[in-house]
Amino acid sequence: MSEQVQNAPGTKRERRLAAQLAAKKAAEAKRRRQAMLGAAAGVIAVVALIGGIVWLADGGDDDKQPAANASASAPADQPADQPADQPTDQPAPGQLPPGTDPALASKPTVTAGKGELSKLTVTPLVKGKGPEVKAGQTITTNYVGVFYKDGKEFDASWNGGQPVSFPIGVGQVIKGWDQGLVGVPVGSRVQLDIPAELAYGNDSSGGRPAGPLRFVVDVLAAQ
Structure with missing residues (x-):
């Protein structure tokens, strides 16, 4: 009985100490949890901030990239009046080579011939100042073609709005042209009176002009 009384106060003190220790540990654990939560929140905020900066940087690059690609893929400029496959020394449609007589800028009036035509006749109307045309060259011309006997027009490059090369x-054209234009200076306007045998003959079948013909030809370029 006396032993239990002596031990009672000690037991109460131990309990109080245990309770105080437990409360202290609980408070320390609570502080640690709060500290960990605060640190985690800070990390999340930093990550979100970094992510936002990276997104903005990527977005800026994306905005600039299409413009850069468009500039890189833009084709080089080409002159509007000079097709890629047209020789640079040939006149563009509606233009005359430098130094050409202004008379060649207008379509000529071509009349009928007189008498019988028995041979090829080349009559200079405007003498050019350029080099003489050589066989094998490609020439650029404007022309008007009429029937020799009545002067009725059957063909003209002027009607198409541009020269013909x-x-x-x-042997790529009628003999009257092959024979009559070789040796003509570039920049000239000549009249070709061509007998039927050096033109398309006397047979009008197939829609070709038959009989003797008269052409007025402007030689604009040769190469």
Whole structure:
């Protein structure tokens, strides 16, 4: 009985100490949890801030990239009046080479011939100042073609709005052109009176002009 009384106060003190220790540990654990939560929140905030900066940087690059690509892929400028496959020394449609007589800027009036035509006749109307046309060259011309006997027009490059180019002296055109234009100076306007045998003959089948013909030809370029 006396032993239990002596031990009672000690037991109460131990309990109080244990309770105080437990409370202290709980408070310390609570502080640690709060500290950890605060640190985690700070990390999340930093990560969010960094992520926002990176997104903005990437967005800025994306905005600039299409413009850069468009500039890189833009084709080089080409002159509007000079097709890529047209020789640079040939006149553009509606233009005359430098030094050409202004008379060649207008379509000529071509009349009928007189009498019988028995041979090829080349009559200079405007003498050019350029080099003479050579067989095998490609020449650029404007022309008007009429029937020799009545002067009725059957063809003209002027109606198409631009000159026509073709090889000369190599059998690509009628004989009257091959024979009559070789040796003509560039920049000239000549009249070609061509008998039927050096033109399309006397047979009008197939829609070709038959009989003797008269052409007025402007030689604009040769190369």
